[in-house]
Amino acid sequence: MEAFGKKLTDARNARGLDLEQVSRETNITRRYLEALEKEDFTVFPGEPYLLGFLRNYCDYLGLNSNEIITSYKNFKIQEAPVPLKDLMPARPFSDRFAGGTVARRVLLVAVVALAVILVIWGAVSLGSLVFSPRDDAVVETETRKPAEYEVSGADFRQRVFSGDILVVTTEGGSYRMTVEATAPSLKLETPAGSRLVDLGQDLLIDLSGDNEPDVKVFVADLFKNDPTKGADIQISSGNALVQGDAGQEVVAAVTPDVTVAVSGTTTPNARQQVLFEGGSAYPVTMNATFRGYCLFRYESDRTNREERYYQKSELLTVQANNGIRIWASNGNAVKIQMIAGGKTVDLEISRPGEVIVRDLKWVKDEDTGRFKFLVLDID
DSSP states (O other): OOOHHHHHHHHHHHTTOOHHHHHHHHTOOHHHHHHHHHTOOTTSSOHHHHHHHHHHHHHHHTOOHHHHHHHHHHHHHHSSOOOHHHHSOOOOHHHHHHTTHHHHHHHHHHHHHHHHHHHHHHHHHHHHHHOOOOTTOOOOOOOOOOOEEEEESSOEEEEEOTTOEEEEEETTEEEEEEEEEOSSSEEEEETTEEEEEOTTOEEEEOSSSSSSOOEEEEEEEEOTTOGGGOEEEEEEETHHHHHOSTTOOOOOTTOGGGOOEEOTTOOOOTTEEEEEEESSOOOEEEEEEESSOEEEEEEETTEEEEEEEEOTTOEEEEEESSEEEEEESSGGGEEEEEEETTEEEEEOOOOTTOOEEEEEEEEEETTTOOEEEEEEEOO
16 A cells, blocks of 8 residues: 655645645644655654644645554554564573673673773772762753743744743734643633643734734643743734735634624523634634544535534544534434534533534624623434
8 A cells, every 4th residue: 555645745846835834724844754755753742643644645635544554554563573582482581692602792791891890990090090079069951931922913933931931022012921831731821811822823912902812822742741942933913814824815803704693692501512612713622532333524714614424432522713513423422522612512412312403603682782602402
C-alpha cells in the first residue's frame, strides 16, 4: 500500500503549493505539515492533535480523509515488528561457553574495565595536583527575562513565554495581556479576566468591555508537557480582525451563522440548554466517546457532513466556529464533552435506545446582545 505521507506530498505538489502557503491557509504549523508528509509522529503533543491536523490537511488537498486515517491506523498496528531474538532459538549456555564466546567476552570486559579504572585514577590524581577546589564557587545559570511586545493593527506573530507582556493598541485604547502559562494550554491574564487557548484554537477577546471583540488570539504551536519552549501565537486586532489575511475568513461576532436571535426574553429550558456565554462567539471543540455500537453523523458549520458506525471505546473530535449538528441511532451510547474558552462541560444528551438529533450552536440574544452556546432539540 502506498505510504499516505507520499500521497499528501504528491497531492500538494500537483496543486503547485508550498508548505508555507499551506500553513498560512490551514493555520497548521509548517513543522506539523512536514511531519505528516514524512510520517514522523513524534513531534505531535498527542494523537488527537495528529488526527485532527491530518483530517484538515486531507480535506484541504481534496483527499479522502477517512481513507488516509485508516492507512495511518494500519501503519501504527504494523510498526512494532517481532524482535529477531524471538524468531531464533537460543543456544544452550554450555554450547556457547564451550565454543569460547562467553569466555572471550568475559576476558574483554575485564580488560576494558581495568583500563577505564586506571584512566579515571590517573585523571583524579593529576587534577588534585593542578586544581585547588574553591568552596565559594557559584554556578551561574542564565535566566530569560520577560519581554514586552507592542501589538497593533496587522497580524502579530511571536513565540512567547511565561511572564511576557503583550500591549495591545486599538481605537479604544491600550490594554495589557500577560502570559501566565504556555503549557498545557496558553493562559493569558487580560482586562476581561483569565483566558485559556488550546493548540490550534483561536479565541476572540473583548478587552474594552463593550461586548465587541478587540483581538483574536490563535495558538499555532506549543509543547503541552514542556512550558520552557513557549507558545507560538498569532494576534489580530483592528481592521485585521474583521478582514483577515489573504482572503482568509475570520469568524467574528458578525458571522451570519451566529446571529440567530433567541426570541424575546424566553429563558432557555430543558430543550434549550446554555453551555457557554460571552460577549462574542468563539470556536468550540466536541469530544465524543462511544460507550457502545452507534450510527453517528455530524455536520460542522453546515459543511463537512460525515457518518459512520462507531464501536465501544472509539473517540471522535470535531471543531467548529459556529455550531455542530449531530445525529445518533442510540443517544445513550455516546458521551459528549464540549470545550470552549478554557471551560469543559460534560453533556448527557438522551436516554438508552433513543434516536436523537441535536443542534449545538451559538445564538445571539436580541435583548442582551450577548452570545450563548445552546443545545437545541430538533424534531
